[in-house]
Amino acid sequence: xxxxxxxxxxxxxxxxxxxxxxxxxxxxxxxxxxxxxxxxxxxxxxxxxxxxxxxxxxxxxxxxxxxxxxxxxxxxxxxxx
Amino acid sequence: xxxxxxxxxxxxxxxxxxxxxxxxxxxxxxxxxxxxxxxxxxxxxxxxxxxxxxxxxxxxxxxxxxxxxxxxxxxxxxxxxxxxxxxxxxxxxxxxxxxxxxxxxxxxxxxxxxxxxxxxxxxxxxxxxxxxxxxxxxxxxxxxxxxxxxxxxxxxxxxxxxxxxxxxxxxxxxxxxxxxxxxxxxxxxxxxxxxxxxxxxxxxxxxxxxxxxxxxxxxxxxxxxxxxxxxxxxxxxxxxx
Numbered sequence: 001x002x003x004x005x006x007x008x009x010x011x012x013x014x015x016x017x018x019x020x021x022x023x024x025x026x027x028x029x030x031x032x033x034x035x036x037x038x039x040x041x042x043x044x045x046x047x048x049x050x051x052x053x054x055x056x057x058x059x060x061x062x063x064x065x066x067x068x069x070x071x072x073x074x075x076x077x078x079x080x081x
Numbered sequence: 082x083x084x085x086x087x088x089x090x091x092x093x094x095x096x097x098x099x100x101x102x103x104x105x106x107x108x109x110x111x112x113x114x115x116x117x118x119x120x121x122x123x124x125x126x127x128x129x130x131x132x133x134x135x136x137x138x139x140x141x142x143x144x145x146x147x148x149x150x151x152x153x154x155x156x157x158x159x160x161x162x163x164x165x166x167x168x169x170x171x172x173x174x175x176x177x178x179x180x181x182x183x184x185x186x187x188x189x190x191x192x193x194x195x196x197x198x199x200x201x202x203x204x205x206x207x208x209x210x211x212x213x214x215x216x217x218x219x220x221x222x223x224x225x226x227x228x229x230x231x232x233x234x235x236x237x238x239x240x241x242x243x244x245x246x247x248x249x250x251x252x253x254x255x256x257x258x259x260x261x262x263x264x265x266x267x268x269x270x271x272x273x274x275x276x277x278x279x280x281x282x283x284x285x286x287x288x289x290x291x292x293x294x295x296x297x298x299x300x301x302x303x304x305x306x307x308x309x310x311x312x313x314x315x316x317x318x319x320x321x322x
Contacts (some may be wrong), residue, residue, distance in 0.1 A: 022126050022156060025287040025307075040287065040307045045098050063097045072106055075112075075113055078086060079313035081280060081300055 007058050014057040020049045026067065028054070034048035035063045036038045036041060084319030085187055085239055088144070090303040090312065091120030091284020094153065095138055096131045104138045106312035113145035114315050115184045120284040120304055121195060121245025122150025124163070132163035136170035145182055147173040147191050147289065151245035151285060155195075177227035181237050190235030192228055196246030196283070197221040198268050200262035201295075214279045225268040232276035239318050242273045242299075244283040251293025252303035270295040279318050 008030045015023045023046070026039040035058050041047050051065040088110060093103055110117060117141070124131035132154075139146050154163055164174045173180050198219045199206050201210040206283035208218040232240065247253055247265030256264060264286050273281055274297030281295065291308055293301040304314050 019126060022153065040096055042102075042306075043099050070307050072103075072306065073311045074106070075088070075110075075311050075313055075315060078113070078317050080317045 004032070007035070007061070011057045012052050014053050015050060018053045021046070021053050023050055026050060030058075030061070033061050035061050036066060037063065038066045040068050042070050044069065082187055082220070082238060082319065083185070084317050085184060085189055086117070086245040087116060087118060087241065087282075087316045087318060088116040088313040089120065089282045089302065089304040089316065090306060090309065090314070091245065091282075091303075092122040092287060092307065093119065094122055094125045094150070094306075095134050096125050097134060100134050100137070103312070109141060110313075114144055114313070115187075116144050116182065116189060117142065117146045117313065118191065118243050118282055119146065119148040120243055120282050121149045121175065122153045122284055123148065123150065123167075124154050127154045127156035127159060127163070127166075129157075129159045129162050129166065132159065132166045135163075136166045139167070139172055140170035144207070144321040145173065145184075146171075147175060147180060147182075147243060149175050149194050149243050151195060151244055175199075177224055177231065179231035181234050181235060187236035187239070190237030190240045191243050192231035192235060192240070192278075193243035194224060194228070196244040196248070197224055197266060198246055198263045199266035199268065201250050201265070202267045204261070205264045205267065206262060221266045221268050223284060225266075228269065228272040229276055232272065232278065240278040242269075242278050242281040244269060244281065245285050247283045247286055247289070247301070247303065248273060248281050249293045249295055249301050252283070252291065252301055253289045255290055256286050263320075264289075270297070270299075270301075272301055273297070280316060
């Protein structure tokens, strides 16, 4: 079995460099045969693309997509500096 | 002199797939703020098409918009064209320079640009060794030097530095410390502290925290969208603030 750290590094690099994703802020953890993706993106399409790229880069492993969508609430109270 | 209300956001990462979403959140901004600052990573891949989406979302707002680019906006080597498209849409884009706006009699000076990395005092790269290392550090040093000149040129009631990369570690808390040198540089804070400013606004660190301060006491705010979780934050500058 490939060393988990190298799998995680390869997936993270693919997410940053693959033009379908270009996502730098996704945390990738590998435990045994499981890949966990965590972070935040703007829309569900981007969330799915990240999962696709991760699956292609770590074939045969189970990918858990725990990425959430960025909240964008109405502007809140102003801060007085 | 009346107070100024500064709306600020960064890392909006717009593209065709989210066209129109951000614009909706800007409705009514004129009731909440006098100006909107956007701290880079306007796009995801840095393509001209994405740049056009950004221009469409930010154009013709009832308040002036000042922006800088981020590292994502450089990825496709179309940064110059993106700047032109944004400027054509009436957005002030700072590329290591300053702009002064008259906001109903109060002059706001904003200086800045993308910024760059290198790390923070005591744990940073130096201009030594291989040409690649020297070029990396020199890029930040040159930017800091241009920001000094830009800040010096400002004659205004308030001064803000707008950056993509962070000038301090405080606002990176939450990010892995191993990547701090890729998230900012103390050289940016040093330039601001030397020339003086009321506020430094930046983005880039999606997992960081909002509030920090430079070694010289200037307030720093990380306004990356995943950090502030609102369409923008509003900071009030003035004697009554």
